[in-house]
Amino acid sequence: MRTEARVDLAAIRHNVGALAERAAAGAGVMAVVKADGYGHGLVPTARAAVQGGASWLGVAFLEEALALRAAHIDGPVLAWLTTPGEDLRPAVAAGVDLGVYSRAELADAAAAGRTTGVTARVQLKVDTGLSRGGAPTADWPDLCEAAAKAEAEGGLKVTGVWSHFAFADGGPDHPTNSRQAAVFREALAVAAAAGLQPEVRHLANSAATLTAPETHYDLVRPGLAVYGLSPVPQLGGPSAFGLRPAMTLASTVALTKRVPAGSGVSYLHRYVTADDTTLALVPLGYADGIPRSATNVAEVQLAGTRRTIAGTVCMDQFVLDVGADDVHAGDEVLLFGSGAGGEPTAQDWADWLGTINYEIVTRVGARVPRTYLQEER
Numbered sequence: 001m002r003t004e005a006r007v008d009l010a011a012i013r014h015n016v017g018a019l020a021e022r023a024a025a026g027a028g029v030m031a032v033v034k035a036d037g038y039g040h041g042l043v044p045t046a047r048a049a050v051q052g053g054a055s056w057l058g059v060a061f062l063e064e065a066l067a068l069r070a071a072h073i074d075g076p077v078l079a080w081l082t083t084p085g086e087d088l089r090p091a092v093a094a095g096v097d098l099g100v101y102s103r104a105e106l107a108d109a110a111a112a113g114r115t116t117g118v119t120a121r122v123q124l125k126v127d128t129g130l131s132r133g134g135a136p137t138a139d140w141p142d143l144c145e146a147a148a149k150a151e152a153e154g155g156l157k158v159t160g161v162w163s164h165f166a167f168a169d170g171g172p173d174h175p176t177n178s179r180q181a182a183v184f185r186e187a188l189a190v191a192a193a194a195g196l197q198p199e200v201r202h203l204a205n206s207a208a209t210l211t212a213p214e215t216h217y218d219l220v221r222p223g224l225a226v227y228g229l230s231p232v233p234q235l236g237g238p239s240a241f242g243l244r245p246a247m248t249l250a251s252t253v254a255l256t257k258r259v260p261a262g263s264g265v266s267y268l269h270r271y272v273t274a275d276d277t278t279l280a281l282v283p284l285g286y287a288d289g290i291p292r293s294a295t296n297v298a299e300v301q302l303a304g305t306r307r308t309i310a311g312t313v314c315m316d317q318f319v320l321d322v323g324a325d326d327v328h329a330g331d332e333v334l335l336f337g338s339g340a341g342g343e344p345t346a347q348d349w350a351d352w353l354g355t356i357n358y359e360i361v362t363r364v365g366a367r368v369p370r371t372y373l374q375e376e377r
C-alpha cells in the first residue's frame with residue numbers, strides 16, 4: 001500500500017481497559033469517538049472501545065451517532081452538538097441520547113419524542129466555566145425546571161447531567177479545574193432539587209480521567225487517551241499512564257534521484273541541497289493532513305534514520321534529502337507511530353508544529369486508508 005494509517009485495535013482495547021482501571025470505583029467509561037474516532041476510523045474504533053470495556057460512546061454530531069447505529073453498535077451513545085432545525089427524530093428513534101443546552105433544544109427533543117413515540121433521552125449540560133456549550137449557570141435552574149416539567153408531560157427523560165473542563169493540557173493543578181468542579185456540584189444539587197434523577201453524571205475528559213478521580217462521578221469521558229496519546233505531555237508520555245499509541249502513519253518512497261549541490265527543492269526552493277545528494281519523494285501532502293508548516297521542520301524515519309522534510313510540503317507530496325544513504329523507491333517511510341522503533345510520535349509532530357497531538361491524528365486526511373491490526377470480531 002502506498003500510504004496507510006495503521007491502527008492497532010489491541011492498543012485501543014488496552015487503553016480503554018487502562019482507563020476503566022483508573023476510573024474511580026463505580027464509574028464507567030464513555031469512549032469519545034467523534035471526528036472519525038480522532039482520525040482512527042469511527043466504527044472499528046468504537047467496536048474496539050466497547051470490547052475494551054466502554055459502556056458508553058460519545059460523539060459530537062447526530063450523523064456520527066447514526067453511523068454507529070447503522071453499524072449495529074447498539075449500546076448507549078451520547079451526541080452533544082445540534083443546531084436549530086436539525087431533524088432529531090432519527091436519533092431519538094435510534095435511542096441516541098441528546099446533549100441539551102437550552103430550553104429551545106429541550107422543546108425540540110420533547111417534540112421529537114412525541115412525534116416518534118419513543119421517549120427522547122436527553123442529557124442536560126451546564127456550562128461550568130468553559131464558556132462553550134451548555135447552559136450558563138444563571139439559566140440552569142430554569143432549564144432543570146423545564147426539563148422536570150417535560151418529563152412529567154411524557155415523551156422525554158433526563159438521562160444525564162454533565163459538563164466539560166476548560167483545561168486539559170493546561171494541567172490538572174490549574175485552579176479553574178477545581179472551580180468548575182465546585183460549580184458542577186452546585187448544578188447537580190439544583191438538578192436534584194428540581195426532581196431530576198439522571199442515570200449518569202459526568203465531567204472528566206482524558207486529563208481528568210488520568211489525574212482527578214474526584215471528578216469521575218458515574219462516567220469518565222476520555223477521547224484522546226483512548227487512542228493512546230497523553231493529554232498532559234508535560235506530566236508524561238503515554239507509557240507514564242499505561243497507554244499505547246494506536247496509530248502509525250506510514251508511506252512509501254515513490255522515487256529517488258541524484259541531484260547536484262545547489263539544487264532548489266520543491267515549491268519556492270525553500271530548501272537548497274548543500275552537496276551532491278539523493279532526494280527521495282514521499283507521496284503525502286497537506287491534503288493528507290501533513291501541515292504545510294512542517295516544511296523544513298518535521299522529521300520522518302526512513303531506512304532507520306530520522307530525516308527532516310526538505311522544502312515545501314505540497315498538496316500530495318514532499319521530499320527528503322537522504323545524502324549518500326542506501327535509500328530506494330519502495331522503502332517504507334514512517335511519519336509517526338508509538339516511537340518504539342525510533343520513529344517520531346504524534347507528540348513530536350505537535351511540538352515541532354506548535355500544536356497539540358489531538359490535531360496531528362485528527363487531521364490525517366480522508367485519502368489515507370486506515371488499516372486495522374488485531375481486529376477482534
Ligand SMILES: *Cc1c(COP(=O)(O)O)cnc(C)c1O
Pocket residue numbers: 032034080164168205206207221222223224225231
Ligand atoms: C472531545 C470531547 C471530550 C474528550 O476530550 P479529551 O480531551 O479528548 O479526552 C469529552 N467531552 C466533550 C464534550 C468533548 O467535546
